[in-house]
Amino acid sequence: MRAAVIGGGVIGGGWAARFLLNGWDVALFDPDPEAMRRVAEVLENARRSLPALYDRPLPPEGRLARHDDLAAAVAGADWVQESVPERLDLKHRVLAGIAAAAPAEAIIGSSTSGFRPSELTAQGARAIVAHPFNPVYLLPLVELSGEAGACAGAAGILRGIGMYPLVLRREIGAHIADRLLEAVWREALWLVRDGIATTAEVDEAIRMGFGLRWAQMGLFETYRIAGGEAGMRHFLAQFGPALAWPWSRLTDVPDLDAALVEKIAAQSDAQSGHMSIRGLERLRDDNLVAMMRALRATGSGAGGVIRDHEAGLPPAVAG
Amino acid sequence: MRAAVIGGGVIGGGWAARFLLNGWDVALFDPDPEAMRRVAEVLENARRSLPALYDRPLPPEGRLARHDDLAAAVAGADWVQESVPERLDLKHRVLAGIAAAAPAEAIIGSSTSGFRPSELTAQGARAIVAHPFNPVYLLPLVELSGEAGACAGAAGILRGIGMYPLVLRREIGAHIADRLLEAVWREALWLVRDGIATTAEVDEAIRMGFGLRWAQMGLFETYRIAGGEAGMRHFLAQFGPALAWPWSRLTDVPDLDAALVEKIAAQSDAQSGHMSIRGLERLRDDNLVAMMRALRATGSGAGGVIRDHEAGLPPAVAG
Numbered sequence: 001m002r003a004a005v006i007g008g009g010v011i012g013g014g015w016a017a018r019f020l021l022n023g024w025d026v027a028l029f030d031p032d033p034e035a036m037r038r039v040a041e042v043l044e045n046a047r048r049s050l051p052a053l054y055d056r057p058l059p060p061e062g063r064l065a066r067h068d069d070l071a072a073a074v075a076g077a078d079w080v081q082e083s084v085p086e087r088l089d090l091k092h093r094v095l096a097g098i099a100a101a102a103p104a105e106a107i108i109g110s111s112t113s114g115f116r117p118s119e120l121t122a123q124g125a126r127a128i129v130a131h132p133f134n135p136v137y138l139l140p141l142v143e144l145s146g147e148a149g150a151c152a153g154a155a156g157i158l159r160g161i162g163m164y165p166l167v168l169r170r171e172i173g174a175h176i177a178d179r180l181l182e183a184v185w186r187e188a189l190w191l192v193r194d195g196i197a198t199t200a201e202v203d204e205a206i207r208m209g210f211g212l213r214w215a216q217m218g219l220f221e222t223y224r225i226a227g228g229e230a231g232m233r234h235f236l237a238q239f240g241p242a243l244a245w246p247w248s249r250l251t252d253v254p255d256l257d258a259a260l261v262e263k264i265a266a267q268s269d270a271q272s273g274h275m276s277i278r279g280l281e282r283l284r285d286d287n288l289v290a291m292m293r294a295l296r297a298t299g300s301g302a303g304g305v306i307r308d309h310e311a312g313l314p315p316a317v318a319g
Numbered sequence: 320m321r322a323a324v325i326g327g328g329v330i331g332g333g334w335a336a337r338f339l340l341n342g343w344d345v346a347l348f349d350p351d352p353e354a355m356r357r358v359a360e361v362l363e364n365a366r367r368s369l370p371a372l373y374d375r376p377l378p379p380e381g382r383l384a385r386h387d388d389l390a391a392a393v394a395g396a397d398w399v400q401e402s403v404p405e406r407l408d409l410k411h412r413v414l415a416g417i418a419a420a421a422p423a424e425a426i427i428g429s430s431t432s433g434f435r436p437s438e439l440t441a442q443g444a445r446a447i448v449a450h451p452f453n454p455v456y457l458l459p460l461v462e463l464s465g466e467a468g469a470c471a472g473a474a475g476i477l478r479g480i481g482m483y484p485l486v487l488r489r490e491i492g493a494h495i496a497d498r499l500l501e502a503v504w505r506e507a508l509w510l511v512r513d514g515i516a517t518t519a520e521v522d523e524a525i526r527m528g529f530g531l532r533w534a535q536m537g538l539f540e541t542y543r544i545a546g547g548e549a550g551m552r553h554f555l556a557q558f559g560p561a562l563a564w565p566w567s568r569l570t571d572v573p574d575l576d577a578a579l580v581e582k583i584a585a586q587s588d589a590q591s592g593h594m595s596i597r598g599l600e601r602l603r604d605d606n607l608v609a610m611m612r613a614l615r616a617t618g619s620g621a622g623g624v625i626r627d628h629e630a631g632l633p634p635a636v637a638g
Contacts, residue, residue, distance in 0.1 A: 010545065139528050140527045166524055180506050180529075185538065186502065191498065197495050205495040206496070207619075207620040213452075214533060215606075217522065224591055265555065268539055287534075293613065294612065
């Protein structure tokens with residue numbers, strides 16, 4: 001199988017690594033001469049982490065080739081993934097170029113975190129949203145949105161490379177997860193701006209508590225448990241009134257002005273500046289692998305995805 | 320050491336279990352005749368999960384006693400934890416009763432998820448906010464808010480029972496984590512109400528992606544990595560404009576009317592109704608233990624808390 005990766009940033013590089021380590025050949029198109037170096041770095045991270053999820057070996061790694069020409073990159077591709085910056089005019093131009101040169105049966109996915117599929121296809125190029133999460137080579141989730149047949153075909157392919165496709169019932173800007181993330185982001189900006197907590201303290205408030213809950217069950221199942229035997233209706237009846245309380249500043253959008261940017265950046269330096277981004281990436285990946293392996297025992301969430309994927313891999317052959 | 324637990328619901332029971340398994344005696348006061356049964360159930364969950372976090376044995380379990388009288392329960396206590404329902408008049412009445420009978424040097428903590436310390440102490444009773452997260456016997460986070468000396472003393476005690484105290488720099492309604500949680504909750508209600516996703520799909524969007532990130536690093540450190548070598552300032556400059564986009568419905572508060580309650584409850588039944596709450600609790604706890612043990616290797620987040628706590632426990636003695 002052959003994938004064309006259009007745009008070689010952190011997300012495009014993550015897609016390339018995910019495909020390559022699952023045995024696909026990958027053709028990369030990115031006009032930036034630095035792209036191949038960046039993708040190679042992501043691939044190096046992926047090689048040291050993704051195989052550790054499984055007890056069986058992944059298939060032999062595919063071949064990575066860089067192309068100077070978009071049409072050459074997408075020729076013969078089974079999947080074309082667009083991961084260029086979030087500007088609709090740019091996405092339109094690139095998707096038109098892809099559609100003109102890709103095989104008619106190829107899936108054309110866009111990594112857009114914000115645009116709806118109807119916006120992407122407004123000028124006639126076919127494409128669906130296939131929105132992954134960083135690091136793409138480890139996290140299972142891909143949000144699919146767009147034409148139903150294409151989404152169904154895409155879902156099958158994604159499961160084949162160990163991912164978890166989630167098809168949206170209706171299109172919506174920012175899909176599902178990024179709407180939740182943006183809600184948290186806004187509120188976190190207020191907390192830092194108003195001096196309630198530093199960036200490090202906000203992070204501790206997440207990872208020492210509800211972050212651990214959400215790595216294995218989501219929001220609703222967690223609250224179902226909190227409601228106890230009285231059930232979800234009881235929980236909602238209890239919790240409902242709090243929605244109207246003046247706790248949240250969410251009704252305002254914080255102004256991300258220079259002073260707030262500086263405050264956040266300085267606090268982030270104090271929190272994490274003792275480590276390089278490379279070091280942070282590897283720490284993150286080591287933790288993700290260890291936690292996802294831990295979830296294999298019960299099969300919850302990502303643990304179930306790993307078990308299902310591994311069941312389709314050939315057993316290791318004694319050498 | 321001796322703790323008085325006032326209110327024996329899921330949260331009070333979790334506090335009781337956390338203290339007992341760390342060798343404290345616990346006096347329970349709850350007028351509900353069912354309280355002792357509920358606390359015993361929480362304690363049973365805690366006994367099968369909390370010790371599994373550590374390679375060294377926890378101290379011998381303390382003694383649990385139920386009292387019919389608030390004053391008798393708090394007499395001689397080093398820590399009094401109030402976990403009664405979220406009604407300010409009720410909290411005032413209970414905290415006044417506690418303050419009248421508790422030793423002058425006892426820490427008086429309230430599990431309130433919403434009220435500020437100044438609201439709790441408006442009628443003169445001393446107390447600080449000590450807001451834990453369910454399951455209290457496993458999750459490390461406790462948000463502390465209120466008088467600085469009392470918070471500092473409380474923090475030391477909480478570390479001694481394996482928890483992670485986070486002292487707020489300024490008081491705020493709903494503290495830190497619940498503001499973030501409420502933001503996600505509101506947005507999730509819109510997604511379900513508008514038919515974009517079911518409760519199960521929202522949960523998958525969380526646990527297959529950013530939930531795994533947040534169990535080990537928080538929001539800001541994750542985004543720092545996403546910004547790459549260009550740094551946090553660059554990331555903020557890129558991300559900032561999206562805040563003003565019309566993605567979010569957060570500026571409206573969803574009406575949790577009967578139709579929406581029924582929709583959520585029915586979807587939650589379809590998602591999780593095949594398991595009892597007891598079964599869900601145990602699955603959750605097994606996953607939490609396995610993930611937190613996985614984090615011990617790097618010491619990130621809860622993994623570091625476990626390592627620090629264990630270092631203070633006596634090594635196992637060969638029998």
